[in-house]
Structures are given as structure tokens and as C-alpha cells.
Amino acid sequence: xxxxxxxxxxxxxxxxxxxxxxxxxxxxxxxxxxxxxxxxxxxxxxxxxxxxxxxxxxxxxxxxxxxxxxxxxxxxxxxxxxxxxxxxxxxxxxxxxxxxxxxxxxxxxxxxxxxxxxxxxxxxxxxxxxxxxxxxxxxxxxxxxxxxxxxxxxxxxxxxxxxxxxxxxxxxxxxxxxxxxxxxxxxxxxxxxxxxxxxxxxxxxxxxxxxxxxxxxxxxxxxxxxxxxxxxxxxxxxxxxxxxxxxxxxxxxxxxxxxxxxxxxxxxxxxxxxxxxxxxxxxxxxxxxxxxxxxxxxxxxxxxxxxxxxxxxxxxxxxxxxxxxxxxxxxxxx
Amino acid sequence: xxxxxxxxxxxxxxxxxxxxxxxxxxxxxxxxxxxxxxxxxxxxxxxxxxxxxxxxxxxxxxxxxxxxxxxxxxxxxxxxxxxxxxxxxxxxxxxxxxxxxxxxxxxxxxxxxxxxxxxxxxxxxxxxxxxxxxxxxxxxxxxxxxxxxxxxxxxxxxxxxxxxxxxxxxxxxxxxxxxxxxxxxxxxxxxxxxxxxxxxxxxxxxxxxxxxxxxxxxxxxxxxxxxxxxxxxxxxxxxxxxxxxxxxxxxxxxxxxxxxxxxxxxxxxxxxxxxxxxxxxxxxxxxxxxxxxxxxxxxxxxxxxxxxxxxxxxxxxxxxxxxxxxxxxxxxxxxxxxxxxxxxxxxxxxxxxxxxxxxxxxxxxxxxxxxxxxxxxxxxxxxxxxxxxxxxxxxxxxxxxxxxxxxxxxxxxxxxxxxxxxxxxxxxxxxxxxxx
Numbered sequence: 001x002x003x004x005x006x007x008x009x010x011x012x013x014x015x016x017x018x019x020x021x022x023x024x025x026x027x028x029x030x031x032x033x034x035x036x037x038x039x040x041x042x043x044x045x046x047x048x049x050x051x052x053x054x055x056x057x058x059x060x061x062x063x064x065x066x067x068x069x070x071x072x073x074x075x076x077x078x079x080x081x082x083x084x085x086x087x088x089x090x091x092x093x094x095x096x097x098x099x100x101x102x103x104x105x106x107x108x109x110x111x112x113x114x115x116x117x118x119x120x121x122x123x124x125x126x127x128x129x130x131x132x133x134x135x136x137x138x139x140x141x142x143x144x145x146x147x148x149x150x151x152x153x154x155x156x157x158x159x160x161x162x163x164x165x166x167x168x169x170x171x172x173x174x175x176x177x178x179x180x181x182x183x184x185x186x187x188x189x190x191x192x193x194x195x196x197x198x199x200x201x202x203x204x205x206x207x208x209x210x211x212x213x214x215x216x217x218x219x220x221x222x223x224x225x226x227x228x229x230x231x232x233x234x235x236x237x238x239x240x241x242x243x244x245x246x247x248x249x250x251x252x253x254x255x256x257x258x259x260x261x262x263x264x265x266x267x268x269x270x271x272x273x274x275x276x277x278x279x280x281x282x283x284x285x286x287x288x289x290x291x292x293x294x295x296x297x298x299x300x301x302x303x304x305x306x307x308x309x310x311x312x313x314x315x316x317x318x319x320x321x322x323x324x325x326x327x328x329x330x331x332x333x334x
Numbered sequence: 335x336x337x338x339x340x341x342x343x344x345x346x347x348x349x350x351x352x353x354x355x356x357x358x359x360x361x362x363x364x365x366x367x368x369x370x371x372x373x374x375x376x377x378x379x380x381x382x383x384x385x386x387x388x389x390x391x392x393x394x395x396x397x398x399x400x401x402x403x404x405x406x407x408x409x410x411x412x413x414x415x416x417x418x419x420x421x422x423x424x425x426x427x428x429x430x431x432x433x434x435x436x437x438x439x440x441x442x443x444x445x446x447x448x449x450x451x452x453x454x455x456x457x458x459x460x461x462x463x464x465x466x467x468x469x470x471x472x473x474x475x476x477x478x479x480x481x482x483x484x485x486x487x488x489x490x491x492x493x494x495x496x497x498x499x500x501x502x503x504x505x506x507x508x509x510x511x512x513x514x515x516x517x518x519x520x521x522x523x524x525x526x527x528x529x530x531x532x533x534x535x536x537x538x539x540x541x542x543x544x545x546x547x548x549x550x551x552x553x554x555x556x557x558x559x560x561x562x563x564x565x566x567x568x569x570x571x572x573x574x575x576x577x578x579x580x581x582x583x584x585x586x587x588x589x590x591x592x593x594x595x596x597x598x599x600x601x602x603x604x605x606x607x608x609x610x611x612x613x614x615x616x617x618x619x620x621x622x623x624x625x626x627x628x629x630x631x632x633x634x635x636x637x638x639x640x641x642x643x644x645x646x647x648x649x650x651x652x653x654x655x656x657x658x659x660x661x662x663x664x665x666x667x668x669x670x671x672x673x674x675x676x677x678x679x680x681x682x683x684x685x686x687x688x689x690x691x692x693x694x695x696x697x698x699x700x701x702x703x704x705x706x707x708x709x710x711x712x713x714x715x716x717x718x719x720x721x722x723x724x725x726x727x728x729x730x731x732x733x734x735x736x737x738x739x740x741x742x743x744x745x746x747x748x749x750x751x752x753x754x755x756x757x758x759x760x761x762x763x764x765x766x767x768x769x770x
Binding site: 075076077078079080097098100101161162165166167168184186187188273274275277278281282284297298299300 | 428749
């Protein structure tokens with residue numbers, strides 16, 4: 001592809017060095033210069049337009065429409081017939097009929113988020129640290145890290161559902177070797193959440209490890225050498241050189257993982273099989289995402305589902321805000 | 335011209351192209367995609383939306399119809415789980431993109447014939463070739479609206495029997511031929527649960543009497559004239575059948591006679607091949623599952639017996655959305671697919687009992703024997719007798735959701751170790767929060 005920057009040998013802007021066009025008529029040249037002005041002013045907007053048009057159609061409009069729906073009682077198969085109910089849907093969720101399920105889902109989203117995000121990031125840090133050393137087949141190992149991330153949620157979840165199956169599942173077989181179990185993984189609150197967080201962790205650890213690895217490679221070698229001269233072993237180097245240098249990267253992955261955890265849907269939904277739509281028989285692993293789906297598409301109450309969607313949106317804004325505050329703190333302290 | 339100018343020209347056309355592409359994307363994204371459009375040579379495509387196993391493809395019916403009507407191509411859009419299918423159907427009812435023919439489960443038919451939805455479907459009572467007297471009368475009435483439009487033609491019904499493992503019964507010291515097994519629980523579901531206790535006392539290690547108490551619960555409710563609704567009102571809290579079914583399910587769970595599996599889930603499917611339970615409630619459509627999941631190794635080990643009471647579990651309809659492009663052709667196709675000859679073919683192929691009672695008189699239906707399940711058992715007679723003995727029950731608009739909620743309620747006891755009271759309260763809360 002041709003380079004987009006003008007060749008510098010012809011002068012700073014390139015264009016100026018071209019011979020002026022033969023003067024045909026003053027009007028034509030005025031027209032051309034106006035065209036040129038539009039070009040320089042308009043082209044950047046035209047170039048970014050696709051994103052904003054698509055965003056407006058598939059991001060902004062649904063967002064506002066969902067907000068509007070959340071103030072109505074509206075059924076999935078009769079969207080044209082919406083009845084204004086004000087804040088009823090929100091009240092239902094916080095204190096009313098479905099509050100039991102809402103608070104349960106909020107708590108589950110939080111516990112599932114912690115259960116999957118924390119081990120995921122710790123393991124990713126460790127893996128990245130190991131891969132940062134000179135190892136045989138380092139290139140292969142780095143590529144292999146991305147394999148789980150490239151697997152579809154559906155495929156991964158179905159395989160893990162088999163592993164955690166009460167009928168001949170591998171997890172119970174392994175437990176049996178140690179004389180423990182069998183555990184009915186899907187039925188228990190903690191066992192099911194553990195199983196789901198294993199799926200999430202498995203899929204995302206490699207991805208985060210690669211991000212950490214990239215950041216680690218930017219840490220100047222001299223820092224490690226100096227630390228080694230001061231007698232710091234590898235663990236101390238990791239603690240006192242790597243971690244501080246990686247702080248912004250860690251913060252970034254924490255935020256991205258938190259957002260991912262807040263929106264968790266596919267893994268618990270597929271893990272539950274027949275009762276996936278409500279996050280398990282006892283709603284034991286129902287997340288906000290699943291609650292939204294269940295209300296909207298299973299009970300066909302679009303208004304209530306929209307209210308859940310907006311609450312999730314609010315939560316994400318809150319997370320973003322906290323992130324901004326911490327980042328500013330960090331920057332100020334440096 | 336110098337290079338930068340060329341670049342700009344190229345850039346400009348790239349911008350135009352990308353803007354055009356975006357616009358096209360936005361426009362097509364907003365309009366619904368065409369289904370079943372006619373091509374230039376007058377050929378049309380009819381799409382058929384189904385769930386589970388309707389057996390039309392297996393019985394070669396689409397091919398036969400396309401041969402008779404060279405201008406028509408039929409395409410089936412199958413879904414495995416009815417819940418997912420219904421969700422998608424509801425979404426498309428308001429958003430567009432329906433198939434020319436849509437299957438409806440019996441638990442949804444009351445909602446489909448209600449004022450809210452009935453207008454979305456075409457009247458099939460006068461479709462060419464339809465003869466009302468052929469269909470089971472209660473099945474016909476279920477799909478007929480208050481103002482007399484019939485929006486669905488019955489494909490099959492779900493008369494129940496009990497399928498049981500002959501070898502496991504023998505090993506547990508119970509009688510094992512169909513006649514004596516049927517006598518063990520004749521006339522009363524409570525006797526079925528009692529038999530479970532007898533079985534469990536001497537059961538081969540690691541086996542259970544039944545697959546899931548949810549199946550038992552559904553069977554008891556399904557064989558009662560009053561189920562979840564009475565006189566158009568939701569009546570599950572004081573419906574005698576719901577109470578009986580719940581109490582029996584509690585008994586089965588507490589007696590540990592049920593393996594506690596979620597029906598249709600993967601572990602349930604695996605359990606068939608591992609031979610860990612001895613009975614399963616057997617609506618006619620269940621035969622296909624038993625054969626598929628038990629596998630060739632268990633051929634001839636299953637047998638089939640009369641149920642404690644006649645009842646109907648499941649069975650579907652074919653409907654034609656009024657908004658379709660080829661409503662007339664779709665009506666003809668539905669009338670043909672549900673005619674006696676075609677239903678008989680489907681029955682012989684996948685075991686769905688015809689809703690068209692004229693089909694029972696055709697050879698190969700009443701005298702049908704399933705080579706996999708109980709070779710020698712009078713499968714066709716058991717099911718067609720059961721089908722004609724079914725007493726019509728009132729099916730309310732949310733029957734399917736209620737059955738789902740109660741099934742989950744039973745699982746709360748089986749899988750999650752909840753007490754009967756906790757499970758009942760959770761079920762009531764679930765129902766109340768789901769049905770506005």
C-alpha cells in the first residue's frame with residue numbers, strides 16, 4: 001500500500017512543490033480551491049463517519065430505545081402496545097416482585113466476577129513472568145496461550161459441562177481418585193459458580209498473560225541488572241521491579257475483566273442446559289445478564305428486561321468512574 | 335499528476351465507498367430479510383419452522399411434496415429445544431422474519447389462539463383438503479379461537495405409556511412382562527410410586543426406579559382433566575392434580591426412587607446409555623429419545639406398558655403466519671402434511687402418534703411394533719388406545735411456562751436438597767413473578 005504521508009524530500013507538505021495548475025479561468029480555480037477546502041476539512045469526518053453511523057444505529061439508538069422501554073409494561077410479542085408505568089419496573093426490581101431475583105443476580109454477578117477475575121489475573125501475571133525468561137519453544141508457548149481465547153464460548157462451555165457432569169464427568173472421576181466426591185457441580189451454589197469461573201478463567205488467562213508479557217518487555221533491562229547487583233532474587237525482582245512497572249497495565253486488565261464479568265452471560269447460560277435461562281434450578285448462578293434474558297425473552301416482559309439493561313449500564317459507568325479516579329490518583333502519586 | 339494528488343483521488347473514492355458501504359449496512363440492518371421470495375421463473379420457497387423431531391424429513395415427505403409440486407421448494411428450519419424455538423418465534427412475531435409454516439407446541443396453543451396473537455395466524459379450517467372430522471375433536475378445538483377460526487392443524491398427540499427396562503425389573507424381583515407390569519400400577523399413580531419403593535429395595539447397585547420426579551409430576555398433571563387452569567382462570571394453587579402430583583413427587587424424592595436428572599439435559603441422555611434407571615414416562619414421542627440415547631447395546635431391553643392413567647403430554651400443531659408471502663401455498667402444504675397418510679408415515683418413522691384419527695385405521699399404525707422397544711409389544715395399539723382415551727383438559731395460555739416452573743420446583747427438591755415447603759414457595763414465587 002502507498003504510504004499516506006507525503007514524501008518529505010519534496011518539501012514539508014509535498015503538495016506545495018507541485019507546479020501550479022494552468023490558469024483556465026478564475027471561476028474554475030475558485031471552485032477547485034473551495035473543493036480543496038472541503039476536502040481537507042470534510043475528509044477526516046467522512047473517514048470516521050462509518051464508525052459513528054454504525055454506532056448510532058446499533059449502539060445509541062438501541063440504548064435510548066431500551067431506556068424508553070424500561071418505563072413501560074410491554075410484551076415481547078406486542079411491542080407496539082406499550083403501557084406507560086413510570087418507574088414501576090425499577091421498583092419491581094429493587095423492592096417488588098422480582099427483587100429476590102435481582103439482588104440474588106447482583107450478588108452472583110459480583111461473586112462470579114471475583115471468583116473468575118482474581119485467579120485469572122494472578123495466573124496471567126505468573127505465566128507472563130515465566131514466559132519473559134529465555135525458554136525453549138517460547139514462541140510456540142506464547143501462541144498457545146491464545147488458543148483458549150480463540151475457542152468459542154459455546155464450544156468451551158459444552159466441553160466443561162461434560163467435565164463437570166454428574167454422569168461420568170471427569171471432575172468427579174478425579175475427585176474419586178482421592179476418595180472424595182462425587183460433587184453435584186451444577187446444583188450447588190458455590191460448586192456451580194466455581195465450575196463457571198473455571199471456564200471463564202480458562203478462556204481469558206492466556207489473553208491477559210499476553211498483555212502482561214507485552215508490558216513486561218517494555219521494562220528496561222537495566223532495572224533488573226541493578227536489582228540483581230543489589231542482591232535481589234527473581235521473586236524480589238518480580239515484586240519490586242516488574243509489578244510497579246506494570247501498574248497501569250494491571251489496572252487496565254482489571255477494568256476490562258470487571259466489565260467482562262459484569263456482562264457474563266454465555267458461560268452460565270450454556271452451562272445450565274435446560275435451566276440455563278434462569279441460571280440454574282435455584283437461580284444459583286443467575287447473573288444480571290441472564291436475569292435480563294430471562295425477563296425479556298423467557299417471560300416476555302421487555303420493560304423489566306430493559307430496566308435490568310439500564311441498571312447494568314449504570315453499573316458499568318460507575319466502574320468506569322472508579323477507574324478514572326484511581327488512574328488520576330496513580331498519576332498524581334508518580 | 336504528482337503522487338500526492340493521485341493519493342487524494344484514491345482516498346476520496348475510498349471514503350465514498352466506505353460511506354456507501356456503511357449506508358448499505360445500516361439500511362439492510364433495519365429492514366427485515368426476505369424469506370421465501372419468488373424467483374423469476376415462478377418457483378417459490380416455503381420455509382417450515384420446527385422444534386424437536388417432527389419427522390417430515392425422516393419420512394421423506396418434503397421430497398414427495400416437491401415432486402408433486404415442481405414449482406415449490408421446501409426448507410426446514412429446525413430447533414432442538416422448544417423453549418428456544420418459542421422465544422425466537424415471539425421475537426419474530428413483532429420483528430418480522432417468520433417462516434411460512436410455524437410449528438406450535440400444545441402448551442402454547444392457548445396463547446396463540448388468544449386475542450393477542452390469533453390475528454397473526456391464518457385460518458386453516460377451510461384449507462383445501464382439510465376434513466375436520468378426521469382430527470381428534472379436542473385437538474381441533476384447542477387450536478380454534480373463540481370466533482371460530484382454526485389457526486393450527488394437529489400433527490401429533492402425546493398419549494402416555496410407561497417405558498421400562500425388562501432386565502432391571504427382573505433383577506429387582508419384579509414381574510417383567512408388559513401385562514403384569516401394567517397391572518402393578520393400574521389405575522393409580524400412587525401405585526406407581528409404591529412400585530418404585532419395591533424396586534428400590536432390591537435394586538441392582540447404582541440404579542434407580544425412575545429418571546426424574548419431574549417426569550412423574552408432569553405425567554400425573556397431564557392425566558388429569560383439571561390442570562393449571564379452570565374456567566379461564568389460573569388455578570394451580572388449588573388444582574387437585576397439581577397437589578396430587580406434587581405430593582407424589584415429594585414421595586418419590588424422599589424415597590430416593592428417582593435419579594433426579596433434569597429431563598432432556600446431557601446427563602439425562604448419558605444415563606440412558608449407562609442403564610442407571612428402570613422406568614421413564616413415555617409419551618409416544620419419547621420412543622425416539624429412548625432409542626437414540628440408549629444406543630444399539632441396549633436394544634430389546636426396553637419394554638412398554640400401560641400407564642396408571644391415560645393422559646396427554648405434548649403434541650404439536652402446524653400454523654401459517656398471516657404475514658407470510660405465500661399464505662395460500664403454505665396452507666395447502668400444512669393440510670397435506672397433517673393428512674392421515676402422511677401422519678401414518680411419520681409415526682412409522684419416528685413414533686409420533688397422529689392427531690389425525692383417520693390415520694389409526696391405516697395399516698402399519700394400530701398393529702405397529704417397535705423393533706427397538708419391546709419387540710413384540712403392541713406399541714401401536716397401546717398408544718392409539720391411549721390417544722382415544724384422553725380426556726380433553728383446559729390448556730391455559732401459560733401452561734408451558736407453568737409446567738416448566740413446576741418441573742424446576744421438583745428439581746429443587748431432587749437436585750438442590752430443598753425441603754418440599756421451600757421448593758413449593760420458590761415455585762409459587764417464580765410463577766407469580768413470571769405471569770403478570
